[in-house]
Amino acid sequence: MPTDKTDGAGAPDLSKQSGAAVQTGPDFDGNGRPRIAFEDVSKQFGKNVVLNDLNFNVAKGERVTLIGPSGSGKTTILRLLMTLEELSGGFIYVDGDPLTHRKNDAGKRVAMKPKEISVIRKRIGMVFQQFNLFPNMSVIENITEAPIHVLGQSKDEAREKAKKLLDQVGLGDRAEEHPTRLSGGQQQRVAIARALAMEPEILLLDEVTSALDPELVGDVLGVLRDVANSTDITMLLVTHEMQFARDVSHRVMMFDAGHIIEEAEPDAMFSDPQHERTKKFLQAIL
């Protein structure tokens, strides 16, 4: 059943969905603004052109999985959105607002000031493959640091919210411990809680289970399913967990050499891939 695209908020109505995917292609709210828009984005590292005139949109509340062979540019796309890499060309818009570069009145592309960038960046959160928790802080300090010092929450408020998040990820009793004492799976769940504590509109997940022992993957994916089912956070995820991708995403984009060579609802993508490269890729990993 397709999501009702006419609803004012623009987010897919999750309650009407039966778990699996429903949505294809870009979706816009009443103002015609997607949550994320890549416009003619290019990125090169030295002479290595990784992305070249890439265009795509992600709707509010949409969950999109990026698949494709190693080196096809998936991580680069997420890192550009998180402003961890500098755009070589083009524009990225979040809710219609330029993220790092804008067109000035003369139509010329100009870089934005760090202060302007940080305003937009606050809407985006990211979970990394290597967790990247701060080892010198306790679990709860990891989670409350940014809400207190970036969002301006009071310490009590931030701690209360962090406790709820820790309960949600099944680590309510580990708040005061240092992350180094936790297993990889537990650390990753703390990292998810830390990202969610910033109440982002967009959550970027880059192979968040790839560094985990197989028996710890399930817990982390469980937490993410939970987030997907209980919020309308827009998600962009890179994963090799195809069942998970199938269950939580509305759309799958297949990348090859920085280009989207195929995109579809997950069911269609996984059971009936059209492109030869996609078929080969899926055969190799499924």
Place this chain on the structure above:
Amino acid sequence: MSSSVKWDWSLANEAFPDILKAFLEVTLLVTVAASILSALLGLVWAVALRELPGPLSKVLGWLLGVIRMTPLPLQLLIVTYGIVTPQGWLAHLDGPDQLNHRLMIIGIVVFAVHYSTYMAESYRAGIESLPKGQWEAATALSLPQSRTWRVVIIPQALRATLPSLGNWAIAMFKDTPYLLAIGVIEMVTQARQIGGDHFDYIEVFTIAGLIFLVASYPTAILMRRLEKKLAY
């Protein structure tokens, strides 16, 4: 003849209080003050090297290199006679105590600046040893740069750098006799003067050596404790 190799207890007893006094009032004071100052300065340099725009950072790096590569006694002389004396800061003083006091301040500052250049290198290595992911996580949380330094990078870098900071402090301690270059009477010079008065140096230098040893050892232990405390 034979008296010069025999241990003279009465001279040792007589000399000890003066040597100890010079140790506490000059050697130890200069070392502690200069250690703290240089640890702070070194951190400032290390952060500035990363935060300043490219050309300024290059200039700073070059300046630090120049200071690091020139001998400490020469720097003491240049600052004392080349900079401070022409400014008149050492003239018209109330007496030798005040002069000594001011020379000691010069000593502390020069020691601190000199050693801060080494400490900056240690900090730099400590900062670079942190995974890039720490910076990236801070960016992903939109932490301001200053906050990232203060609560993410510096605490972790400090932990990695602490052993080498301790070593620099001990090296500084052992360099304090250079203060003689500008006429500050620290422990070793004091010991030599007393020895000279009695034509007998064995006792005074033994005492000075023992004091160095006795002071270094607890410092090393203290550093190890601090390291443990910072561990997680």
